[in-house]
Amino acid sequence: MDEFQQQLRQQYQIFADRPSVQNKIQAVLDCLKWLTQKQLPTQPLPALTYSVKAILADPRLMPLDDLFSQLRQYLIVNFGIWSLPNQAFIHDLKTFIQGRPALEIMAGNALISAELQQQGQSIQTTDTLEWQDQDNQRPHPWCSVQALDALIAVQTIPASVIIMSWAPDTDKQDYQLLTWLRQENFQGDLIVIGEANGATNSAEFWQTAQLKKNKQLNQNYRSLDNIQEAVYLVQ
Template sequence: MFEQLQQFQQQFADHPVAQRKINAALATYLGLAQRQLPDDPLPALSFSVHQLVNQPALMALETLLADFRQALITTYGIWHLPNNRWLDDLHDFVAGRPVLEIMAGNGVISHGLRARGDDVVATDNFVWSGQDNQRPDPWTPVIPCAADQALRIYPHAVVIMSWAPDTDNSDLAVLQTLRQARFAGDFIVIGEKMQATNSPAFWATAQLSVPPLLNQHHHSFDNIHDQVYLVK
């Protein structure tokens, strides 16, 4: 990915639109190697049909950038890509309350919140290890623990669940556990409704709202249009 982006950077040196996309992807890819997140949301990495028709040479770059998220998954084990502006918003929303992140993966969100002084417990059962990404490489300590078990063990006023798998109903079990406990805090879910993330049963059951604060710096950069939801 890195070498190909560099080649396109040279090929489209006089194309400002392509340069902006390439430079954002390059900076993000290199930054993640140093465990540094982008400061701002990535721009949309795709081109319009009009741009592709008028400049067919962009097609190869379009194809490469369409695989950017998959490159982040296989290289860094990152499915959901936060940015620092969004983490600032999330920190403001948390407002000092104890946070439990379930299905935390490599703990990128928890890492960002801890760097901002938040009290966070990060958990994951790591069943995804050896699938798209061969081994976990957490950015911050992540406790091996299933989501429903973590809800019963660790104190929390805010629960965060990002990019839950669409292959089982573990997300629905989390929602049912919170409802049975009459959870009065905030359950934050990051995902694409009825598409790339979470189970259909979860989306059919969840009562969703879209808080402006948590979405103002959370933008899609590819064809997966995930959002940040508050769920009841």
């Protein structure tokens, strides 16, 4: 067991008098165990961040809050995971797709595609698998991934649903493929998971995309921290 998980277990003992806090810690520990087995948690993690008011009321929460704030970076370094979907969200996504031809671009380690396939949805999955200037450069996809540039993928693979999750903010390919889809009068659904005008995607993409939060797709999707990520349909 590594130091991060050891610290979580120590915090679990510290909060023996607060079962609600222990439940959050246990949820994270369980999640890490499942990810090691290439399985997603069944439900979203509970809200992990604590308010200043809560920390002032119980200062023991300060080191735990700091530990929780490190979770995303821990997932990136150890699992190559930048955001954390869950099985309930994937079920919502499968229901939304309704069996239509689907394509995931910039799939990373392809958690979404792998879980969709397990739930019976066919999907083609693509990524260059050449992660530059990232904290994890050792891809370990959860399912078969075609080594394709995202723009080439949308131009060559027929799909009615395109999924783009946590596209990097270091290039403009997301803007280029959005421009191409509009030129081609794409009539399907482009699903984007990320933080609008924040940690994901290019500024040009957010300035151009007409976004709509889909209630069905957000009901079981949660952020790990204070990054305001959500699931959008791009008009």
